[in-house]
Amino acid sequence: NAGVTQTPKFRILKIGQSMTLQCTQDMNHNYMYWYRQDPGMGLKLIYYSVGAGITDKGEVPNGYNVSRSTTEDFPLRLELAAPSQTSVYFCASSYPMGGSGVGDEQYFGPGTRLTVT
């Protein structure tokens, strides 16, 4: 298993440009998440999904959109990039062993480092 894969690894965007960060998992996990990690801060949840066709906002969703058309893929879309979106983005997935997913381990991808100038 490759686990959770993310592309690209690095990207530089100009202000106002758009891009999609790709995330794929091959573990048949129902739950998927997008986080951002800013220097000196913990991870903040952007969006999450409990299954194909179901997504919901996390703590910091403004400026982002997501979709979940398959179990495997959970892309994150930036429509109008702003310098405040310069960050490292992590995708994660988990399998809801206990039904609700509470207490389950989350498996993380290697991250995408995005710079907006």
Place this chain on the structure above:
Amino acid sequence: AQSVTQLDSQVPVFEEAPVELRCNYSSSVSVYLFWYVQYPNQGLQLLLKYLSGSTLVKGINGFEAEFNKSQTSFHLRKPSVHISDTAEYFCAVSLMNTGFQKLVFGTGTRLLVSP
């Protein structure tokens, strides 16, 4: 709302010395507790977690943590560190009674192990 405090942003230590990384949390309801490790240029990896039962939890790579409900702490310890333990360590909590797991992370502690 729950929160996590990791008071030490950086902990330097010599190889083979013991180490403790501190984590305190704040929550009005019961929580699950986690420690994740992030090696340079990698994603996070679960070290250990506390869900219930024994308050002393053993994890991978010789790490252990103790849940202390009265002090709302979940400190991470290792009796003898290696150079390869150099990484960033994150404490996280999730509420027990929610319909979905939302992890709240601390700001991280960078462990620097030198020879």
